[in-house]
Amino acid sequence: MKLVLGFLVGLAIGIGAEQLWHRRYDRGASSRPRGSVLPGRRRRVVMSVLATVVVLLVVTMVGTYAYATSQFDKIEKVPVGGVLSGAPGGTNYLLVGTDNRPGVSGNRSDTMLVLRTQGSKSWIMSLPRDLFVAIPGQDGQHRINSAYNSGPQTLVRTVQETLGIPLDRYIEINFVSFAGLVDAIGGVTIDFPHPATDPKSGLDIQQTGAVELNGAQALAYVRSRTYTETIDGQHVVDGTADLGRVKRQQAFLRAVLSQAGASRNPFHLRKIGESLTAGLKIDDHMTLIDGLRFAWNMGRLNPQSLVLPTTPTTTSGGAQVLLLQEQAAQPILQTFRG
Numbered sequence: 001m002k003l004v005l006g007f008l009v010g011l012a013i014g015i016g017a018e019q020l021w022h023r024r025y026d027r028g029a030s031s032r033p034r035g036s037v038l039p040g041r042r043r044r045v046v047m048s049v050l051a052t053v054v055v056l057l058v059v060t061m062v063g064t065y066a067y068a069t070s071q072f073d074k075i076e077k078v079p080v081g082g083v084l085s086g087a088p089g090g091t092n093y094l095l096v097g098t099d100n101r102p103g104v105s106g107n108r109s110d111t112m113l114v115l116r117t118q119g120s121k122s123w124i125m126s127l128p129r130d131l132f133v134a135i136p137g138q139d140g141q142h143r144i145n146s147a148y149n150s151g152p153q154t155l156v157r158t159v160q161e162t163l164g165i166p167l168d169r170y171i172e173i174n175f176v177s178f179a180g181l182v183d184a185i186g187g188v189t190i191d192f193p194h195p196a197t198d199p200k201s202g203l204d205i206q207q208t209g210a211v212e213l214n215g216a217q218a219l220a221y222v223r224s225r226t227y228t229e230t231i232d233g234q235h236v237v238d239g240t241a242d243l244g245r246v247k248r249q250q251a252f253l254r255a256v257l258s259q260a261g262a263s264r265n266p267f268h269l270r271k272i273g274e275s276l277t278a279g280l281k282i283d284d285h286m287t288l289i290d291g292l293r294f295a296w297n298m299g300r301l302n303p304q305s306l307v308l309p310t311t312p313t314t315t316s317g318g319a320q321v322l323l324l325q326e327q328a329a330q331p332i333l334q335t336f337r338g
Contacts, residue, residue: 072288074277080152080170081285087166088338090118093294094159096148096172097249099223110175111249112144114165116336117297123335124303126246128310132321133162143321165336169290170283173253175222177279179215181256187212188256190221194229201225222249257298306332
């Protein structure tokens with residue numbers, strides 16, 4: 001319907017422009033010296049071309065907007081807009097990466113990132129799943145991952161009230177669906193200092209340096225929990241466990257969103273848009289313009305990675321968690337507070 005409306009508007013503009021030209025031309029024709037009048041046939045050709053160009057421009061713009069709107073409307077909206085407080089001096093995004101596996105019901109929050117954009121500058125920080133914090137509405141302290149299990153609103157409130165980071169936008173990304181996005185953008189490039197494998201996730205990268213991964217390889221990369229590098233002929237398992245996996249997921253998200261946001265090919269963008277709608281959830285206050293601004297930022301910015309200082313510990317119940325180093329964390333948290 002919008003495409004048809006655009007065509008009619010463009011046609012009306014084109015016809016109106018041609019009629020206006022005719023009226024102006026006819027009013028002045030009698031005062032022109034004989035022989036100075038543009039031949040009627042040539043005039044009609046020129047005006048037909050101008051009208052066609054106007055119609056095509058309007059149809060293209062309205063058609064592009066209509067398509068973008070239709071794809072944006074397909075994205076699932078998460079009702080968290082009412083609790084987003086907004087960050088002064090910039091924009092804070094809470095990015096949540098989830099992983100749907102066969103035989104596992106519901107989503108699993110595999111990674112949580114806070115991205116801040118402020119003019120030409122940007123920062124990104126991971127929130128470890130095992131970070132032991134107070135969760136609004138619950139007694140005592142719990143892993144921050146359990147805040148997500150209680151719902152996105154609880155997670156947003158935890159980040160804002162417990163960590164003091166105001167948020168503007170909420171974006172949830174499903175890694176399984178993003179495998180299709182990787183294929184849509186023609187692969188994603190990840191840097192491998194050493195060959196890396198993980199039989200459990202299916203990762204098997206024998207090259208080093210910048211390696212282009214397809215969707216299946218990228219999914220194996222972000223799912224790897226026993227990431228093993230071959231260094232000087234020795235197999236070395238990543239000893240950072242969950243923190244190492246979060247860093248790899250962060251590298252993946254930065255790479256795939258940057259490559260997707262940098263594309264300007266309309267046919268390429270259409271494939272990207274169709275892939276995004278299947279694996280993306282956004283807050284219910286986000287507009288199409290907000291989404292385009294996020295994609296634009298990811299295509300041109302190179303966020304500085306910040307690490308939240310934590311201390312590993314074991315609770316009285318035997319759970320291994322991470323405690324926030326309150327004093328050391330304040331300068332880093334302040335970066336996201338504006």
